[in-house]
Amino acid sequence: MSKDTNFSAFSLCAGKKLVIFERPAIMGILNISTDSFYDGGRYSSIDAAVGRAEQLAADGADIIDIGASSSKPGSPIASADDEISRLHPTIERIRRSLPDTIISVDTYLAATAAAAVESGADMINDISGGQFDGDMFETVAQLQVPYILMHTSGKPDEMQQKCGYNDIVQDMCLYFSERLNRLYSLGAKDVWIDPGFGFGKTLEQNFELLDRLDELTAAFREPLVAALSRKSMIYRKLGTTPDKALDGTIALNTKALMLGARIVRVHDPKPAAETIKLLFD
Numbered sequence: 001m002s003k004d005t006n007f008s009a010f011s012l013c014a015g016k017k018l019v020i021f022e023r024p025a026i027m028g029i030l031n032i033s034t035d036s037f038y039d040g041g042r043y044s045s046i047d048a049a050v051g052r053a054e055q056l057a058a059d060g061a062d063i064i065d066i067g068a069s070s071s072k073p074g075s076p077i078a079s080a081d082d083e084i085s086r087l088h089p090t091i092e093r094i095r096r097s098l099p100d101t102i103i104s105v106d107t108y109l110a111a112t113a114a115a116a117v118e119s120g121a122d123m124i125n126d127i128s129g130g131q132f133d134g135d136m137f138e139t140v141a142q143l144q145v146p147y148i149l150m151h152t153s154g155k156p157d158e159m160q161q162k163c164g165y166n167d168i169v170q171d172m173c174l175y176f177s178e179r180l181n182r183l184y185s186l187g188a189k190d191v192w193i194d195p196g197f198g199f200g201k202t203l204e205q206n207f208e209l210l211d212r213l214d215e216l217t218a219a220f221r222e223p224l225v226a227a228l229s230r231k232s233m234i235y236r237k238l239g240t241t242p243d244k245a246l247d248g249t250i251a252l253n254t255k256a257l258m259l260g261a262r263i264v265r266v267h268d269p270k271p272a273a274e275t276i277k278l279l280f281d
Helices: 046-057 080-097 110-119 136-143 170-184 202-212 212-221 232-238 244-260 269-280
Strands: 010-014 016-020 025-031 063-067 102-106 121-126 146-152 189-192 261-267
Touching: 010 063, 010 261, 016 063, 025 046, 025 269, 046 063, 046 080, 063 080, 063 170, 080 102, 080 110, 102 110, 110 121, 121 136, 146 170, 170 189, 202 212, 202 232, 202 244, 232 244, 244 261, 244 269, 261 269
Parallel strands: 025 063, 025 261, 063 102, 102 121, 121 146, 146 189
Antiparallel strands: 010 016
């Protein structure tokens, strides 16, 4: 892997504000569900969630990505009513506490997306790439909010049985191209792409995808999100657990950034901020 830390700045319209990123951006993960694979239940109360959001921002997160339902392999499909009831008061409190921080909501349900934006969220992070709710693309286009388009092969309860690819990168390029064309035809703006590490991929496929990440970053103008934090591809390969996967996360984030990722989505913003400072400042 050759060292190339030339970075192309990119922008994002968050509400009425244009945000320009002159170095890679950091998304801090805030799980307010009770069953997330790493920190489920820690931030399910509003006070705990707000405190965690404040810490994520203090540690360097540019974006707080709030998830109200688990999407780990085997999880059932979420309920929009349940997500909205958890998200609404949390978003409102975080918005008051962190008025200048970008708030993203991790959901694949159009109703949740619309309600979250009404509550004060700035963008939507959809693990399904519009596959689980046929109204999602139209909704984000109408809302005119930034949207993260992720690759997955199926719903969380079935995706690990759908890991067959002719060529994982070529198949992914087709997947993104088709969906980007539809989003832009509807008038969507500020779309980012996420290759979906851990979603519908074997351990070996995840590492092949990481090794070839530069092919994706070269193929698309859209900024690429690397969401590797504490995932099973790290702790399974190392024979450990999610709570001991921070060092591995830093290593793989470094590789992803060197191969062109422009956003890292992490549980631990401070090490990510230090990595970015060392590589890009």
